[in-house]
Every structure is written in C-alpha cells, then in structure tokens.
Amino acid sequence: MSISVTSPCPESTVHELGIKNWPIWTCEASSFDWTYEDKETCLLLEGEVTVTPDGGEPVKFGAGDLVVFPSGMDCRWDIHKAVRKHYRFGD
Numbered sequence: 001m002s003i004s005v006t007s008p009c010p011e012s013t014v015h016e017l018g019i020k021n022w023p024i025w026t027c028e029a030s031s032f033d034w035t036y037e038d039k040e041t042c043l044l045l046e047g048e049v050t051v052t053p054d055g056g057e058p059v060k061f062g063a064g065d066l067v068v069f070p071s072g073m074d075c076r077w078d079i080h081k082a083v084r085k086h087y088r089f090g091d
Contacts, residue, residue: 001053001056001070001072001073002053002056002070003051003053003059003067003068003069003070003073004067004068005059005061005065005066005067006065006066006067007061007064007065007066008064008065009043009064009065009066013066014043017041017088019043019086019088020086022043022086022087022088023086023087023088024045024084024085024086024087025042025083025084025085025087026082026083026084026085027079027082027083028079028082029079029080029081029082030077030079031076031077031078031079032076032077033074033075033076033077034074034075034076034077035072035073035074035075036069036070036071036072036073036074036075037071037072038071038089038090039068039069039070039071039089039090039091040068040069040087040088040089041066041067041068041069041087041088042066042067042069042085042086042087042088043065043066043067043085043086043087044061044062044063044064044065044067044083044084044085045063045084045085045086046063046081046082046083046084046085047062047063047079047080047081047082047083047084047085048060048061048062048063048079048080048081049061049062049077049078049079049080049083050077050078050080051069051075051076051077051078052075052076052078053073053074053075054073054074054075054076056075062081
C-alpha cells in the first residue's frame with residue numbers, strides 16, 4: 001500500500017475533480033494513529049505533514065499537494081504545522 005502525492009497539484013486537476021466543493025478538515029499540530037476504512041483524496045491548503053504507513057517509509061507533504069491514501073491502510077500522522085485541507089472519501 002502506498003501513498004500517492006502530486007506536488008504541486010495542477011489547477012486543472014482541482015477544477016476537474018471539483019475539489020473546491022469538497023468539505024474542509026482542520027487540525028492543529030499533533031500526532032495520532034489512523035486507519036483508512038476507505039480511499040481518501042485530499043488537497044492540502046495549509047500545513048506540513050508526515051504520514052508513516054505501518055511497515056512503510058514516511059511520506060512528507062504540504063500546502064498545494066494532492067494526496068491519495070489507499071483503503072485499508074494503517075498509519076501514523078505527524079502534523080508539524082496546522083493543517084487545512086479539502087477531502088473526499090471513496091472513488
């Protein structure tokens with residue numbers, strides 16, 4: 001299972017996927033474990049994050065990046081700078 005990062009996310013992709021209409025999630029600097037029950041696609045508007053999949057290599061991303069997390073992945077989130085992101089679960 002791997003995390004996909006498109007850096008930076010092209011404006012054409014933002015329009016194509018309708019990302020600006022997706023809900024927004026925010027979180028202060030913190031660390032927590034997370035399990036993805038479903039695939040998540042998100043666009044970071046602000047922040048810096050490292051996500052480490054169980055048994056995998058850390059993946060760093062930040063503002064302007066489009067990130068896709070696979071369904072069923074267990075991971076650790078380390079938020080270095082407060083996050084604000086658009087997100088969508090499912091395909």
